[in-house]
Amino acid sequence: MAAATLNNRNLAKQLAAQEAVKLVKNNDIVGLGTGSTARFALMALAERLKEGLQIRGVPSSLATEAQAKALGIPLLPLGEVAQIDISIDGADEFNEELQLIKGGGGALFREKIVASLSKNRVVVVDSSKKVAQLGAFKVPVELVPVACRYVLDQFEALGGQAQLRYKNDALFITDNQNYIADVDFGLIANPEELAIQLNQIEGVLAHGLFIGLATKVIMATGEGLLVFEQSQKGS
Numbered sequence: 001m002a003a004a005t006l007n008n009r010n011l012a013k014q015l016a017a018q019e020a021v022k023l024v025k026n027n028d029i030v031g032l033g034t035g036s037t038a039r040f041a042l043m044a045l046a047e048r049l050k051e052g053l054q055i056r057g058v059p060s061s062l063a064t065e066a067q068a069k070a071l072g073i074p075l076l077p078l079g080e081v082a083q084i085d086i087s088i089d090g091a092d093e094f095n096e097e098l099q100l101i102k103g104g105g106g107a108l109f110r111e112k113i114v115a116s117l118s119k120n121r122v123v124v125v126d127s128s129k130k131v132a133q134l135g136a137f138k139v140p141v142e143l144v145p146v147a148c149r150y151v152l153d154q155f156e157a158l159g160g161q162a163q164l165r166y167k168n169d170a171l172f173i174t175d176n177q178n179y180i181a182d183v184d185f186g187l188i189a190n191p192e193e194l195a196i197q198l199n200q201i202e203g204v205l206a207h208g209l210f211i212g213l214a215t216k217v218i219m220a221t222g223e224g225l226l227v228f229e230q231s232q233k234g235s
Helices: 002-019 034-050 062-070 106-118 145-157 189-201
Strands: 027-031 057-060 082-089 118-124 139-143 161-164 179-184 202-205 216-222 222-231
Touching: 002 034, 002 082, 002 118, 002 139, 002 145, 002 222, 027 034, 027 106, 034 062, 034 082, 034 118, 057 062, 057 106, 082 106, 106 118, 106 139, 106 202, 139 145, 139 189, 145 161, 189 202
Parallel strands: 027 057, 027 082, 082 118, 118 216
Antiparallel strands: 139 179, 139 202, 161 179, 216 222
């Protein structure tokens, strides 16, 4: 049953990613997200390249950079790009206000820079990611190691319970050589306010609350695709 559910979710992610890639135009600079959904978008982009599409991609992580290179997608370094035409990425949670929690894959800082540079920010998800209220998924926060104790204490002062992320029994280290804390704030009544509070903590590089950083969410369901946009909460 679990394997069937995973397969269904992967199929949904693939369908949503393929739909998002249809929005890419010739000669676009494309922000390339990180994670399982983003991998499907990379594969769909590679197929369109074979059909003659010309683009340049901007990867949001070292893992995405390696995947894109293996698929033959031409790349630009993130630090040298002034504007991105369209970015395609996944999310760990989203609501109908197009507020997101991201960072389950640990690339939230670079993902946030890519989204901030993008004119069109497309998020692709399966229906399990839609929530009425953000917060069931813990908020990932990238923090500078030398500020670790201070930052964790600040999360506690805000009512959060934080755990440093581990992978293979070792501290998870980001592409930027920082730590990730996964912070449980419970259901978040005011994501905008919490985002501001997290931004004000010295030692926090980036947090996983993406507010105002999605123009469209494409969600695959068992019945097809649903599109949520800024101008209309759902369609």
